[in-house]
Amino acid sequence: MRAVGVTEFGGPEALHLVDVPAEPLGPGQVRVRVTAATVNPTDTYSRNGTYAGRDPVKEPPFVPGMDVAGVLAEIGEGVQTDLEVGAHVMGIVVPSGAHGGYREDIVLPVGSIARVPAGASDVAASTLPMNGLTARLALDKMALRPGQVLAVTGAAGAFGGYVVQLAKTEGLTVVADAAEADEDLVRELGADVVVRRGDDVAARIREQFPDGVDGLADGSVQDAAVLPAVKDGGAVTTVRGYRGDGQRDLRVFPVLVREYAQEGAALDRLRAQVEAGELTLRVAQTFPAADGAEAHRRLEAGGVRGRLVLTF
Template sequence: MRAAGVTEFGGPEALHIVDVEPEPLGPGQVRLRVEAAAVNPTDTYARSGAYAERDPVKTPPWVPGMDVAGVVAEVGEGVDHLAVGDTAMGIVVPFGPHGAYREDKVLSGNSVVRVPAGIGAVAASTLPMNGLTARFALDLMALRPGQVLAVTGAAGAFGGYVVQLAKADGLTVVADASEADEALVRELGADVVVRRGAGVAARIREHVPEGVDGLADGSVQDAQVLPAVKDGGAVATVRGYRGDGQRGLRVFPTLVRRVAEDRAALDRLRQQAEDGVLTLRVAQTLPLEEAAEAHRMLERGGIRGRLVLTF
């Protein structure tokens, strides 16, 4: 079974085509013949060995990838929401050889749903991981309609989904953007756009002097953006940051693996994509053999939407 993975952790050049064993199919599981796998920043950390200590598999190859879409090839006992031949998308929690950059992938049936109607596997592969992370962040903060949410990294995949989901939830959104991305972020639905970068918390406070009710920190600025939030407000982070313990801020590290089998949430995202609430953005497709180049491009920065590996 072909995959793009590493036999030694390192830079993008460490990624190459490797051979992995087929995964057995058990009850409650789904086998996908993979057509597309989105490339995310977390994949570059996996490739470099950042997660090696927590990985129970200690022998190579290691295969990155958390987003996958393709055709259902087989369903296990108890799976009744999918049938062989359906085009489906899923989220992968990658451990050892179990990432998404492979031709054939077995997942829990609760991690897989049909792709949105009218949307192919390539675009659909950009939704599961970032969409579920965005939904989980909003659920953890539990803001009420009419409250104000700030979003950093709003032009990115996670941030863009947060903006659109927050608007659907009835929130007022203050988002950051570079000059080049301002039109995009406004199109996603942000009510107020401030310039991104150092000092963004102060710029948010210029528009919301009392501080925002919640903040989704997609740009991973951690302590630097906490001043934008009112005392007792909520903050969702995406790299495990737990706050500074001050001003009664409620900080929620948003770990998507906790909701990786929340099929109802994933199916709700599918429906919202069908309804036009969510915009699925593909920056460029590359064949699996060019996974290393995809990682180089992502690490250079400036990518809007997702790079997608095709099979």
Template sequence: MRAVGVTEFGGPEALQLVDVPQEPLGPGQVRVRVAAVAVNPTDTGLRSGLYAERDQVEEFPYVPGMDVAGVLAEIGEGVETDLQVGDRVMGIVVPTGAHGAYREDIVLPARSIARVPAGAGDAAAATLPMNGLTARQALDAMALQPGQVLAVTGAAGAFGGYVVQLAKAEGLTVVADAAEADEQLVRELGADVVVRRGDGVADRIREQYPDGVDGLADGAVQNEAVLPAVKDGGQVTTVRGYAGDGQRDLHVHPVFVGQYAEEQEKLDGLRAAVEKGVLTLRLAETFPASGAAEAHRRLEAGGVRGRLVLTF
């Protein structure tokens, strides 16, 4: 079957259509006929070889991708589900070797999929699982209470936008960063206070909340530069493994969405949040699978709001 992957690590031009064998279906698993996959920064890192040592890559092709949407094609033995063959589903993929989302057909743990939100197309639905679950995991880790203040950096991005919307639905006050061009978007997502993004953002947050915020979701990967925005004893979530500098009594939680890859109830909760209007699916543009290189170039050039999606 067709997939998009690399036979050697490199720039966007390294991506190519490749043939991969169909994965066998085992107990507790499902097969999804893939219609759409989201393009994320983790995919560009995988393509370039950033994770090669961590993943102990031994053979090619290597297939990126963490989000899929499509049709439930087969249900393995021992799966208890109300889903049926033919249902439209979305899922999260933990990529390894040729097992990545950028393929026409993929086998996943049954608990890695959920029904797509009612009224959402496959391309839009594919933008939700990975970033939505990462946002859910970040908020779960901080366990803030209604009325507390959460700062969000990278609020115009996919992860940050979902954090803002989920946090507001849970009664938190949200202060978020934004470039001038994104300020209206971030306000529409629900931020109560918007400060200018970039160097010095911690100072600008402290100007609004002199005692510091209760929690921080650092989607912009500013790490130690933004920690001063948080009060002593506050909660911090990071998305690239940063565990804090140990300088103050902060509770820093690096989030790794693979830990939520089989949290089906969480994924289905995101579906319900979309249907209730709590979450907004933000699809920027679609490309055919053969246009994966161009999609990666667009993403790496920066400035994309919403998600780029490949279609099969």
């Protein structure tokens, strides 16, 4: 079984093709023949060893990857699903050891997959599960009401872009940051107000909303620097574990997508929202799986809009 992984942690050059055993299919699980696996920033931490201490598996190879799409190849005992063998599906992966998205065959809980949106390729669909579910979880944690104001940093990124689009479907007013080159993109995603990104983005948001915003999704990982944008008692979601400074009664929620890794209904809802035109799937570039190292180099060089995808 081919996969792209590391036998020693390191830079992009550490990624290479590895042979991994096929995973057994258990009750409640499905087997997916992977045709596309998205490259996300979190994958670089799996590759360089940052997450090594969290992984219960201690022996290489380690295969990154949290998003896949492909063909449903096998359905395990006791699975209740309207999906059929041969259907094109997308799924979210919680990586551990050789169990990661960068492999040509993977076994997942049935709650981790959904049908590929109608009219979407496997490549495009593979960009949705992890970032889409993270955005969904962030909004669910904040529980804002229609008419309230949400700020989004990193709005041109995959997570931030999905937050903007989902928030607009729920009647929120969205203020988002963007570099000059990304302003049109962020407006097209649906932001009502766009401010220039940078170290002073909290002040720029306050210029537009002097009383502060009701909620903030911090996709650009600015942590304490953006808290001043939020009104007392407001809600903040973070994506790298930041828990706030304990001041002003802010409600800070670190968002870990593993919480939604088997929320099949939520993933299927995202599928329906793509089909309804409410969410946009953005692919920046594809790479053959064997060129995984080059994909990681491209990601770490910065400036990618949309997602890089490995193809099998």
